[in-house]
Amino acid sequence: MINDLMNKIIKSRMPQIENYMNNPIEVQEKLLSNLIKSGRETIWGKFYDYKNIKSWEDFSNKVPINDYESLKPFFERARAGEYNLLWPTEIRRFSKSSGTTSSKSKFIPVSEECLNECHYKAGKDMLALYCKNYQNNNIFGGMNLALGGSKHENELNSDIFCGDVSAIIIDNLPFWAEMYRVPKKEIALMPEWESKLNKMVESVIDANIVSLSGVPSWMMVLLKKVMEKTNKRIEDLWPNLEVYFHGGVSFSPYRAQFESILPKHTRYMETYNASEGFFGLQDDPNLDSMLLLLDYGVYYEFLPMDQINSPNPKAINLADVEIGKNYAMIITTNAGLWRYVIGDTITFTEKSPYRFKITGRTKNFINACGEELIIDNAISAFNKACAATDAQVGEYTGAPLFIKENNTTLHQWIVEFDKEPEDFALFESVFDKTLQEVNSDYEAKRYKDFILKKPQIIKAPQNTFYNWLKSRGKLGGQHKVPRLSNNREFIDEILKQIQ
Numbered sequence: 001m002i003n004d005l006m007n008k009i010i011k012s013r014m015p016q017i018e019n020y021m022n023n024p025i026e027v028q029e030k031l032l033s034n035l036i037k038s039g040r041e042t043i044w045g046k047f048y049d050y051k052n053i054k055s056w057e058d059f060s061n062k063v064p065i066n067d068y069e070s071l072k073p074f075f076e077r078a079r080a081g082e083y084n085l086l087w088p089t090e091i092r093r094f095s096k097s098s099g100t101t102s103s104k105s106k107f108i109p110v111s112e113e114c115l116n117e118c119h120y121k122a123g124k125d126m127l128a129l130y131c132k133n134y135q136n137n138n139i140f141g142g143m144n145l146a147l148g149g150s151k152h153e154n155e156l157n158s159d160i161f162c163g164d165v166s167a168i169i170i171d172n173l174p175f176w177a178e179m180y181r182v183p184k185k186e187i188a189l190m191p192e193w194e195s196k197l198n199k200m201v202e203s204v205i206d207a208n209i210v211s212l213s214g215v216p217s218w219m220m221v222l223l224k225k226v227m228e229k230t231n232k233r234i235e236d237l238w239p240n241l242e243v244y245f246h247g248g249v250s251f252s253p254y255r256a257q258f259e260s261i262l263p264k265h266t267r268y269m270e271t272y273n274a275s276e277g278f279f280g281l282q283d284d285p286n287l288d289s290m291l292l293l294l295d296y297g298v299y300y301e302f303l304p305m306d307q308i309n310s311p312n313p314k315a316i317n318l319a320d321v322e323i324g325k326n327y328a329m330i331i332t333t334n335a336g337l338w339r340y341v342i343g344d345t346i347t348f349t350e351k352s353p354y355r356f357k358i359t360g361r362t363k364n365f366i367n368a369c370g371e372e373l374i375i376d377n378a379i380s381a382f383n384k385a386c387a388a389t390d391a392q393v394g395e396y397t398g399a400p401l402f403i404k405e406n407n408t409t410l411h412q413w414i415v416e417f418d419k420e421p422e423d424f425a426l427f428e429s430v431f432d433k434t435l436q437e438v439n440s441d442y443e444a445k446r447y448k449d450f451i452l453k454k455p456q457i458i459k460a461p462q463n464t465f466y467n468w469l470k471s472r473g474k475l476g477g478q479h480k481v482p483r484l485s486n487n488r489e490f491i492d493e494i495l496k497q498i499q
Contacts, residue, residue, distance in 0.1 A: 086336025148188030
């Protein structure tokens, strides 16, 4: 009865979802107009003359494209307690995430509007789409196991909350959502990961878990710990588990692992939720793309990758995107992120409605000699190599290697296998050949070994990446292994641990 009632309530959002699916450009134009009106009297809005911005063309001509470093001075002042800088309402929460810029960590403002009209609204719509797609669900008949982040000290103002975005979400959940979630808040928000992990295991073992949500790498750590503690498989411990809502990293390398331990009937739904906002949901279970969320306080622009290093980059809006082209995503949000380069790259798979795939990071690539290798290429290569050799890849990272003695350049990879290849030489060969198939620039550089030599894959012992993250104080669901890097900062650290 309760499940049926909650399904009916949650599915009432479908007309609004269908509205922006059918009228995407109109919805986005109205949203931008409202955001500009909201920002008119802020310090930022006055400086960029928001009162005289009447269109996206005005907006893109007047307001520069920004990154974390360019907005950081405003973020720091807001984190100290100032307000009306970038956004008119007071910012009481900041999401802390690992820095991909010169900053060790990033602190992203989360306004009350962003929390409610983006993160929570999209979370409810995730359930609405799931309930629409699976009419005979029991999603409200048990508990959701959600990985939580942790609260961090705000040295600038102790009254302002700083924490992982998942910690902010859990700390402010409406009562009805908290009723369906484990572990409870006092455990979920614990700062020290390994102590929290043990308490999480104890608190969820006897629960009736019907859904999981969290980053695949860290969810797998938790599930393995649960199986170790109970000496049971997850499918035996939680037979009513029906869906895993996953995001944060590509699920493809992890799918086989999850399918081997979760109940056979488990469904998988991809989400795209970041510190800056909630941007995508897998609305069609038959597609491996996500629906772009257009009515959640986020206005989107897109920067073609050939513009990424331009001194005067020219972005386009949603109306002008092309299917199959790689773009860096730019967002303007109801937390005062104005024309902000989030750092992710995407490609559209269709425009009616707008669906897309995440292809990588603007700073997460290998380009030693013009090959422009992105994460999407690596995922394709690992998938094909695993299929050819009955292997399972857990964690990995890659970077260029320059050998001065013989003037050689190649890509070096460290891979932690959950199941090692039956034929390692074949794995290496298929991996290399697939990279050439999916990336013509890489193929050209590999031609007869003239520029790039065959990639080197190093097998890492179990828990190598976990121990490396631990050594950097980066344990927990918001921290991810950098998949690709154009320098050797990360890979050399990891090599020291296994040599």
